[in-house]
Amino acid sequence: MNNESLNIFLRLVQEKHEQLKSQVTALSKVFVQENIDSKKVQADRCNSAAEDLARALSVKDQPNWLKEIIRWTKWYSANYKSKDSTFTAFQNIMPLITQLNSHQWAFTENSGDEDFDFDKLYERHKKDGKLEDLFDSLINIIAQMVALGEIDSIRVKTDLERLVALLQQNKEGSYFSVMASWEFLRGFLKNTTWATIDSIPVLKQLKKGFEDTVDEMDIELERVHESIKSEMKSKYDTAVHSLTYKSQAKLENKSEEKVL
Numbered sequence: 001m002n003n004e005s006l007n008i009f010l011r012l013v014q015e016k017h018e019q020l021k022s023q024v025t026a027l028s029k030v031f032v033q034e035n036i037d038s039k040k041v042q043a044d045r046c047n048s049a050a051e052d053l054a055r056a057l058s059v060k061d062q063p064n065w066l067k068e069i070i071r072w073t074k075w076y077s078a079n080y081k082s083k084d085s086t087f088t089a090f091q092n093i094m095p096l097i098t099q100l101n102s103h104q105w106a107f108t109e110n111s112g113d114e115d116f117d118f119d120k121l122y123e124r125h126k127k128d129g130k131l132e133d134l135f136d137s138l139i140n141i142i143a144q145m146v147a148l149g150e151i152d153s154i155r156v157k158t159d160l161e162r163l164v165a166l167l168q169q170n171k172e173g174s175y176f177s178v179m180a181s182w183e184f185l186r187g188f189l190k191n192t193t194w195a196t197i198d199s200i201p202v203l204k205q206l207k208k209g210f211e212d213t214v215d216e217m218d219i220e221l222e223r224v225h226e227s228i229k230s231e232m233k234s235k236y237d238t239a240v241h242s243l244t245y246k247s248q249a250k251l252e253n254k255s256e257e258k259v260l
Contacts, residue, residue, distance in 0.1 A: 012056055014105070016049070020046070023048075023049040024093070024096075024097060025097075026045070027042045027093070028180055031086060031090050032184050032186070032187020043077050044073070046073045047069075047077065050069045050070045066100075068092070072089055072092045073093070091169065098119065121232070122174070125227040129223060131224065132172065134217045139167050141210045142210070145206050145207075148203065153196065156193050156196050166181055167185070189211070
C-alpha cells in the first residue's frame with residue numbers, strides 16, 4: 001500500500017473510530033434514563049457504528065474491545081425488554097470505554113507521547129483527594145437502607161442492590177469506569193425508584209445523607225478534573241478535548257462544560 005493509499009485508509013478508520021466513540025458516549029447517557037425503547041435505538045446505533053468500523057479492518061486487526069461492543073450491543077437489542085438487561089449491558093459495555101477512547105491503531109504514526117498515560121495521571125490525582133472515601137460512603141448508605149428492612153417493593157430493593165454492585169465494581173476502576181458510574185448515579189437520582197424512598201419516613205435521613213454525599217462527590221470530581229487539567233497544561237502544554245466534566249450544580253444552572 002503506497003503512502004497516499006495508507007493515508008486514505010487511516011483517515012477512514014479514524015473517522016469510523018470517532019463515530020463509534022460518539023455513539024457509545026450517547027449510549028452511556030441514554031442507559032441512565034427509563035425509556036427502554038430509546039435505549040434500544042441507541043444500542044442499535046452503537047452496534048451499527050461498531051460493525052462499520054469492524055468491516056474496515058481485517059479480523060486480525062479488530063481489537064477485542066470492538067468485538068465486545070458488537071457482542072453486547074447486539075445482545076442488548078435482543079434482550080432489552082428483560083428486567084436485568086440494561087444493568088447487564090451497562091456493566092459489560094461501560095468498562096470498554098477506556099480502551100475505546102485510548103486505542104491507537106498500530107498502523108498510525110507514533111505521536112511521540114509514549115510516556116503519557118492518562119489513567120496513571122488520573123489515579124495519582126484521585127489518591128490526593130477523597131473520592132474513594134465518598135464512594136464507600138455512598139455504598140454504606142445504600143446498604144443501610146436495604147438492611148433496615150423497610151423497603152417492601154422488590155423492584156426498589158433490587159435497584160438499590162444493583163446500584164451498590166455497580167459502585168463497588170467501579171470505585172477503583174479507570175477514569176472512564178468512574179465517570180460511567182457517576183453518570184449512572186446522577187440518572188438514578190432522577191428516576192422513580194429514588195423518588196419512592198420519600199414515602200418511607202425512616203429512610204428520609206439516609207436519603208438526605210446520600211444526596212449530600214453525591215454533592216460532595218460532585219465537588220471532588222471537579223477538583224480532580226481541575227488538577228489533571230493544570231498538570232496536562234504545564235507538563236504537556238495540551239488539553240484533551242474528548243474529556244469533559246459538568247459539575248452537577250453548574251449543570252443545573254446551564255453552565256458551560258469544563259474541558260480538560
